[in-house]
Structure formats: C-alpha cells, structure tokens
Amino acid sequence: MNILLDGMFYNGHGFAEGNRILLRILDRAGYRVRISARDRADKRLFLSEDEIRYIASFEQTPLSANDVYICNTVGSDVRIRPDFRVNIARTTFETDRIPDFWIPELNRFDELWLQCSFNLVSFRGSGVQVPLVLVPNFFDVGEYEPAGERLPLPATEPFLFLSVFDMQLRKGYDLLLRAFLNEFSPEDSVALVVKIRGENDAARLEAIVSEHPKARGEKPPVYIIAQMLTVQELLGLYRACDAFVLPSRGEGWGRPFFEAMLMELPTIGTNWSGQTEFMNEDNSYLVEVERLIRIENNEVPMFNGHYWAEPSLGDLQKKMRYVAEHRTEAKATGRKARALLLEQYGLDRLTERVVMALDKYA
Numbered sequence: 001m002n003i004l005l006d007g008m009f010y011n012g013h014g015f016a017e018g019n020r021i022l023l024r025i026l027d028r029a030g031y032r033v034r035i036s037a038r039d040r041a042d043k044r045l046f047l048s049e050d051e052i053r054y055i056a057s058f059e060q061t062p063l064s065a066n067d068v069y070i071c072n073t074v075g076s077d078v079r080i081r082p083d084f085r086v087n088i089a090r091t092t093f094e095t096d097r098i099p100d101f102w103i104p105e106l107n108r109f110d111e112l113w114l115q116c117s118f119n120l121v122s123f124r125g126s127g128v129q130v131p132l133v134l135v136p137n138f139f140d141v142g143e144y145e146p147a148g149e150r151l152p153l154p155a156t157e158p159f160l161f162l163s164v165f166d167m168q169l170r171k172g173y174d175l176l177l178r179a180f181l182n183e184f185s186p187e188d189s190v191a192l193v194v195k196i197r198g199e200n201d202a203a204r205l206e207a208i209v210s211e212h213p214k215a216r217g218e219k220p221p222v223y224i225i226a227q228m229l230t231v232q233e234l235l236g237l238y239r240a241c242d243a244f245v246l247p248s249r250g251e252g253w254g255r256p257f258f259e260a261m262l263m264e265l266p267t268i269g270t271n272w273s274g275q276t277e278f279m280n281e282d283n284s285y286l287v288e289v290e291r292l293i294r295i296e297n298n299e300v301p302m303f304n305g306h307y308w309a310e311p312s313l314g315d316l317q318k319k320m321r322y323v324a325e326h327r328t329e330a331k332a333t334g335r336k337a338r339a340l341l342l343e344q345y346g347l348d349r350l351t352e353r354v355v356m357a358l359d360k361y362a
Helices: 014-028 049-056 100-106 117-126 173-183 199-211 231-240 255-262 313-325 327-345 347-359
Strands: 002-007 032-037 068-072 086-090 111-114 132-134 159-164 190-196 222-226 243-246 267-270 285-287 289-294 307-311
Touching (some): 002 014, 014 032, 014 049, 014 068, 014 347, 100 117, 111 117, 159 231, 173 190, 173 199, 190 199, 231 255, 243 255, 255 267, 255 327, 267 313, 307 313, 313 327, 327 347
Parallel strands (some): 002 032, 086 111, 111 132, 159 190, 159 243, 190 222, 243 267, 267 285
16 A cells, blocks of 8 residues: 655644654555655754654655655644545644644544543544544654663752653643642652743743742752753663653643653543543542633634643642652552553554554545
8 A cells, every 4th residue: 555644744742753663663564655754854963864764765755656645743734634544634733622623624634543531522522523533642662661761861860850841831830830839849859840942941941930929949959941952862761761741731641641650650640631531549649620721812712712721730730749859659550650651552553543543545
C-alpha cells in the first residue's frame, strides 16, 4: 500500500514527534511511504544528523499509486486530497469541543484517528460524523530509560518537583506556582523546577513568584529552565527530579505526563481530558476538578466560548504535599506507571493498531 504522510517531522513539537514515530511504524510494517514535511525549515534545529537523514530519505519516495493520504496536524490545517483513494486525518483538541469551522472539512475524510477517548466524545459531540478510530499517541517508549545521566541543576534541595509546559494558560502554570508557594516553605527542603521553551517567558513566571503574598524569605525555591533541550537533555532532566506535576486545564493527550510516567516519576495531574486515557487513581495522583469554566479572552482564540477544567487549588496542594511526604509510596507508584505504559503503549502494540486501521483499505 502506498501512503503519503503529511505534517511536521523535524521540530520539537508533539505533532512532529508523533509523525516521526508513525513514519517508523509504517516503514517497519512494510508500507511504501512518502512524506510531505511542513517544517523543512526546522530541519537542522532539533534532531540528530542520523534522524534527519532517515526522515529526509522519505521525502522523494515514488508512490506507484495514490492509496492513502494521512494528514497529521492541527485540525484547522487539514485538507483532503481528492487524488487519493483514502483520506485519513489525525488530530486532537484540548477543550470540551472542537471549533465549528473544523467540522465541514473533517467530515470530508474517510475517517479520523483520535488518540484518546476524551476526543472521541468531544469530536462526535461537536458534529463530526465520519468514523472515529482510537489510535493512541505515538511514542518510542524504548527511548525513555529511568537509569542514566542526570541533567546538572542548580537546585540542592533533596526533593524536586518538575513541571514541563508551554506558556499557555491552558497548562495551569498560574495554579501550579500558587499551589507550590502556598504549600511549602524553605524549611521543607523542597523545590520546583520548571521547564519552558524560551527566555522571554521566564519573566512572566518570575512575576507570579514575586507577586505571591508570602514574604521573600518564606517562599520555597523555584528554578526556571527557559530553553529548548535535546531529547537526551530532557531525559536527564526527568532523571534529576523526584516527581512531576502539571495542573493542566485541558489536554489532547498530555505528552509531559506520559513522558514523566515512563521515567518512573510519581505524576500529579488534573482528572480531566486526554491524560485520563493513561492516568488513573492506581498509577498517578489525580487532582480534583472544581468545575468546568467557560473560556474567555484566551491567547488561543479557537478556545474562546469552549469549556475546560478548573483544577482544585486545595487538592493540588494536598497531592503535592502527600507525594513529598510519602516518597517510598510515590516511587512505587512511579514504577507501576512505567510498567503499565510499557505494556500498553509499546511499539509492537502501536504497530498492531495502525496496521489494523489501514489494512481494511488494502
């Protein structure tokens, strides 16, 4: 079967990582694949030379027939290819519904691949009528090894919380900082390490810390890493910390949660949206949701008028305190989470799901 795989491949975003793994799955399964890379300008910014060579080798693959077109990107950017026999869109969204203007084009596809049950409900409820297929997010779980080098950090505290996010209100970074500063003091010997993408965003986080009503000497330490990291550096960062926390208001999957759990970190996250596909009360620490709130004046206009979760500040503080004080139990929970994810989301399992979804069109 001949497949054209369209989307991002070279940058550090989740869609690009998913496409890199999907490409390897399709190649491994014996399909003839050509890629259409929407981010060729980013080719030298993130990946190793070996990875770049492998991906680029598929840019000119000749297709003997236009069998399947797979478009894996944000829903506003997907378009069918009428010259292909089968059109599949793979996308996601983070609120209780999808934007209205996505729906007509999505309904032109033969099927949609969605990565979590949360999206099966939100897409169908929004008016998507074509078949929906649950195909989990693509990860090479074998890359995530808890043992190994740790990223050097300036923190000297014996217990480090880690959070990794883009600077969007959706990620709940305002709640995270407030909860951490409310709950802990320097006497607790606990610190929060925050990883964001760029230096320009660090000032916004520093302002939240500065404006917190606690006196400066009563605030626990917050360390900010404001730069892109290679995959190996990011793995080293996970290894250098003791627990992961992110009170996100909405996720289409929750890639940082998944990564942290693969790295055996006890993981604290909101009990709503995409991450509940793999997070539960047995393998993580779920933060209660106070209510769903209507989104207004958001930096992402597509979210406005939708609803997402407002995590409980009190329960977030409670969960962070519990993990910090029950470290042996928390470590066991982290080990349990990793074992479960390796079993359910290994490359063999993902390949089976993809082949099953595609071979009905052979």
